Amino acid sequence: MAGLGLVDLVDDTTYSGNAITAHMVAVPSALDEPVWAAAFLMRQLRDTNFEYPFQENKTPTQYGYKLIGEEKFVNEHTYSIMHMQGRMPSFSRFMEGKFGKFGTMPDRVKSFGYDLDCVLNSNASDIAVVDIGGGRGEMLLEVKEAYPHLRKENLVLQDFEPDTANAEDLTIQHWDFKDKSAQPYKGALVYSLTHIYHNLSDIEALKLMKKVADAMEPHSRMLIHEFAKNSTYGKMHATMITLYAGRIRSSREWKEMAALVGLEVTFEAYPIGGEGLVEMRKSPLANGTT
Known part of the structure; x- marks a missing residue:
């Protein structure tokens, strides 16, 4: 399929490292986490018979790591995962001013x-x-x-x-x-x-x-x-x-x-x-x- 560049295609039952996940680990960004979690949201809901609300350490963020075999992140809070991956400095910069200024x-x-x-x-x-x-x-x-x-x-x-x-x-x-x-x-x-x-x-x-x-x-x-x-x-x-x-x-x-x-x-x-x-x-x- 033309236009996909370096992205490795995976089917619905295959969850393994690819160009996207490699980039997310290699180039920390505060915006990576929402993209990652969104990718696994429907899969988690489907696999858990739409169990909701989520527990704070059992969100689509952790579920994605479970599916790709990254066990060290499966039971960690999202902030802990970001810290372990070196993402917190980027996140802290993003958070300065708390999402922009709306006056003092x-x-x-x-x-x-x-x-x-x-x-x-x-x-x-x-x-x-x-x-x-x-x-x-x-x-x-x-x-x-x-x-x-x-x-x-x-x-x-x-x-x-x-x-x-x-x-x-x-x-x-x-x-x-x-x-x-x-x-x-x-x-x-x-x-x-x-x-x-x-x-x-x-x-x-x-x-x-x-x-x-x-x-x-x-x-x-x-x-x-x-x-x-x-x-x-x-x-x-x-x-x-x-x-x-x-x-x-x-x-x-x-x-x-x-x-x-x-x-x-x-x-x-x-x-x-x-x-x-x-x-x-x-x-x-x-x-x-x-």
Whole structure:
């Protein structure tokens, strides 16, 4: 078949290394993973009698490696596979700015009518913002610029492998929310999560949400920055499913999850494009009041 170049044709029952898979290993790219997972999506569904939802280590990503005999990747999380293959530097570069800029965090949430000034000018806690999974801390630096009274000790960057590039301006802390450890900072004004929950299955998302909820006080807010579940981000939704068993969630789903961990949704905005905002706070029943 003319025009296929170096691609080796394989039939429906043959899964072996070819020019495409060799290129994916030799030339790491953050975009390779969605292409890989999509190639094995229907095969996994068919072979498992359309078992769904996926488990986070049993997505089409791992299923593809199972079919080609790469056993060392079969039970690994997609992030672990990327790390083992040397893809994480490329992925980290891709993730800088979290899928592009839609304005600074303070300006963006204010454009929705959210009163961030009231929250961050409160003296209810010395910790203003804990940014969970915040990478290099770009969002916290935007907050610092908008609210210059906030000092290093008021702004906490948490990550599994935190980048220390901005250590002079931010408090840097390792926190692996996937292990059994509790959220180390109690009673912060804001716990912020930007594009974190969409990487997680419902079970894993609830585990994280419960850890944050347990650390919250009545004055605390959890601010969730995620794309809306709409036609604009259909491809993103599908990508999260096939890579991580995660997904983009709707207003109804956020409210159901909040109720399970003693929180309630107290503000929400779902723009057509760019990150929306969901605020959760302790529910009155969780606070012991009626």
